[in-house]
Amino acid sequence: MAELTPYHHGDLRAALIARATEVVIADGVGALSLRELARDLGVSHGAPSRHFPDKQALLDALALNGFDRLRVDLAAAFPLDDSSVRFPDQLAGFAAAYVRFVVQNASLLAVMFAAKHREGAPDELRLAADRTFDEPMRGIERAQARGEVVAGDIEEVATTILATVHGFASLIAAGLLHPDVSGATLVGTVGRLIEGLRPR
């Protein structure tokens, strides 16, 4: 027979993360209430504390999850065997992936970076955040080795690229750039980044 409300939820922890992510993305972190979350999932208001000692711990879990998803998305733009792809196209794909994530996960980004920046953040979270750009970094390095990217300090080159793409995405998230027209603008920006500002 059907158990109407089994005592144990099954996987409350995962359900909390999933639902909380929805709420944060939809209405921002300010709209997230542990008690309402519990009500949504049909458990008592004290249940979440068995999985997250406090609200910040839940936010940390959301952030960790976000960084993992972002890392996977970004890594896809720099496949290991990329010798047949031109770097500008790779870069455009990378930027597009980043922008897509930012647009689709709007308010979650703020939670992610706030959690990472926070004093006393768990090491696991810090590490996940730091790994976010590892694959793109290596992709840039390979392009540099192929001579498609100007030689020089890899840190300097990579920082410029990451800053530009991250900044482009952030400007959209901040509403200073319209997501609608951003497709063409994105291509233009990447092209300008590659060609440089100084007249050739």
Place this chain on the structure above:
Amino acid sequence: MAELTPYHHGDLRAALIARATEVVIADGVGALSLRELARDLGVSHGAPSRHFPDKQALLDALALNGFDRLRVDLAAAFPLDDSSVRFPDQLAGFAAAYVRFVVQNASLLAVMFAAKHREGAPDELRLAADRTFDEPMRGIERAQARGEVVAGDIEEVATTILATVHGFASLIAAGLLHPDVSGATLVGTVGRLIEGLRPR
């Protein structure tokens, strides 16, 4: 004789904004409580509502204030009479000013952009945010007219620059770039932006 606790505060509105800005910068928006704010300023817990109908209105005021200060800081890097300054130096100054603001106003940035992005944000705030980069934009245009910057769509060129600088600052704010070494890194990034990624 000295009035110990005059009934009227004098300029409670400004005091609220000032103290709230301090708290947000120091401990983030999550640590901001209207009641504690009132206690700090020695007024009753209901007093703030005379100046801000709700907490969001106070945050909007903080954001407006922040955008104004940022705009002034950034405009200073592009003085109207800049014919004697080389564009790369101007750009470095602009980036340095932006980074300085971001580092000094850490958590306030999140409040600013969240408030701007928020549905139902006051027009005044939207306008202030949109004006933030007006002067730098004109400075870039002038540099372009002088032939120091590659010709072409001003939107495209300006977006690339703003995105890179904003992204660089954001990466620092997010803790993905260390503020200590950022001085040299910043110069390198700006240089790389000017010279382009493609080998010349």
Place this chain on the structure above:
DNA sequence: CTACATTGTTGTCAATGCCTACATCGGAGC
């Protein structure tokens, strides 16, 4: 079957944001 850790429930507490009724101040108009 029985201890025991895990998970969920219930009740409680202080703090918060917001609302309403009331008190005090200070200036505009007479």
Place this chain on the structure above:
DNA sequence: GCTCCGATGTAGGCATTGACAACAATGTAG
């Protein structure tokens, strides 16, 4: 100079929230 009245601040109350503690149900290892 006085009075009225809007602006500003106070006091109390209410629902919601996050955190905590005591208790109950469940599943499992031995």
